[in-house]
Amino acid sequence: MLGFVVRRLTVALLVAVAVSWLSFGLIFMAGDPAIAIAGSGGSAADAAAVREAYGFDRPIVVQYLDWVTGVLGGDLGRSVYFNMPVSEIVAARVKVTLLLGFLSFALALLVAVPLGVVAAMFRNSIVDRLALGFAVLGQAIPSFWLGLMLIVVFGVWYGIVPISGTDTWRGYILPVLVLSYYAMPAMMRVTRSGMIDVLDADYVRTARAKGLPGWLVITRHALRNAVLPLISLSAVQLGVLLSGSIVIESVFAVNGMGRLAWESLLRSDLPVVQAIILILALIYVALTTLSDVINALLDPRIRGRRA
């Protein structure tokens, strides 16, 4: 088990390093960062001054190693655009994204699991159809459109929630609704199909036969086995939610990581882009490892298997 985790972590970290190296090179391919920073009124001389000031004239490999050295020493560098330490900027925005991500994830889970279980228990009934319809709708509706519609209805027509911004907790209501509806369908369907498989299994029939109450059969025997694929999926979904949604953050003017990443890419703010990629890579590594461990805890078969 320990060897398995260590190996997974090593591979994941190598992936993270490769990604950061690639992104570093890609930014240079997307145009000269010095010209981007000099802005649309910048002359060639202004761009040259920027190039020298930020060291963009050095070989990319040197610049990359420079960055890596800083990070290993705990310094994420300074934002070219904001002229502030990257850590300060990211810290301010990561909080918003984490809150939004966890809330949306929790809501999605709260809806998806009971809905999936009920749909599986009453397979092909009207309940099942409605639940599936609800999920398909969530998958099909573009989240920016749903966001704008919710803004029109609840922000403009009824005026009961803030339209944008996260100055108060009420500002989180609409973005959490939209994000969770975006994450929910896959989770609901996985729960449903997992439950359907399990409900037909021999041990569930045995549990029923020995006279256990229905709810106990469902929760203790069926669900425990049905959630294994859900956990792996949830790790991915949570990763997506925690990395910040460019679309949702833009629509609701939420100042989180997704938009920071997007804007920083557009303005060639290399240190910020690199820091975000690093953080996201770490989040994914942590989540996948966590889901493996939870699966192992829930399922003795995984625990016993030699990695």
Added chain:
Amino acid sequence: MPLFPRKGAASIAALLAAAAISFTAPAAFAGKADDTLNAAFAAEPEPLDSYKIAGRQGLILARHVYDGLLYKDLDTGEIVPALAESWERTGPLTMEFTLRKGVKFHNGADFTADDVVETLNTVITPEYGTRYAISVDWIESVEKLDDYKVRINMSKPFAGAVEMLADALPIYPHEAFAAGGSEGMAKNPIGTGPYKLVEQEPGIRYVFERFEDHYEGSPKGKPAIKNIVVRTIPEMNTQYAELMSGKLDWIWRIPPDQASRLESRVNVLSAPIMRIAYVGFAPLANGGDTPIANADVRRAMIHAVNRQAIVDAFAGGASKVLNTPCNPAQFGCEQDVATYAYDPELAKTMLADAGYGDGFQIEMIFAAMPRPVAEAVAADLAKVGIDVVLNEQQYAAGVGKWRAKELPAFFSNWGSYGIGDVVFILSNFFGGGADDLVQDKEVQEWVTTGDTATEDSVRLENYSKAVKKIADEAYWMPMYNFNVNYGLNPDLVFTPHPDEFARWWLSSWQ
């Protein structure tokens, strides 16, 4: 920043307008009630050190906090005193300024010659990294003559000097600036301006409060509105929703098609600005091995494009077709020049005479321009046999390719820093620098003379010659001047200005 950073994927403006009619909710315009102007930008403002800002958003905020030595009254076109009470040219390369007494900074410090000397002498050093060299590279040094008198020694003659001193080069308090530098000023902006910054989340939210001790006699005057809150709301549709529900009082850069839909509910203003769209031709591209090197080909290309139809369809408002490589509102932008009317038949004949009867292929990159406009240009050129390979790129990538002389045609726009003088446009493209892919020695000389002469008549004469020749030779296909659509709370009185600087200190409630 590009003027059109994003195209909204969907429009809810129409839906909102309809909603407003069916749900006649009480128009609770909060701005007037609590004397707070709520404004939004789609792009994040840069840190509020004016000398390092490229985007208009940050500069607008900075001008509410800081003042310059002089100020330009755009209604009369006159330069008027601001922090300097009076000024005079004391030699070909020297100017002396008598400073105003009794001016206070937001932190209570008195404004004196030390502030001017410290600020300007710092920002002209290469280490400081002032964003645009053109704004300060004409200053050699600044000397203190006494507590309220300074002399600026110029490193070269520069016709734009006075324009630059008019609010574009703000004065910082010397002690705070010496201690904190650029980063300190951005973190804690202290100026003499009509508003002081009381709270900021950089790039996200800014809160301003009227500075009650703003100096008497300021050309900016005493603001009528007490508070200003500026937020970044990237999605235009969200801005419309906020504006219509009364939670925003001011938004700008609304695309023309959306503007007409919003008109039923809010106050929409369209105003022309200094920024112009152009297609630059590069006779020097690819070592001169391009059809663009032939003047008749360039002329034919302008004849081939129905610029009036493009303006009507996509720019609208106060935009007009241009014939010059500058905005007619700019000083020195001669209008008596060769023009090229829309005439595709003539264009075909000219191309045939030039040996391109079968047409040719040419690459054109467009950056910071709406795609439909670029496609319309390409479609018109296709009708006369010119196959345009159209490429949309980020501004940096496009300009990089242009400066590398790999691009025969580049479609973009130029804002002249919002200043009404051709010195801020001609020299960049025709003055012999890296963006000059024409390298016409005659034009270069006229432009340089115009940029450095002190006599207006000399400047006008030389610029006139330059602009005429650029039009004659069709070095550019000038497209149109931009306009900006503002969306306003009907209670708000706001006057737009052609330099794209919102002056909220002039705003009031109806």
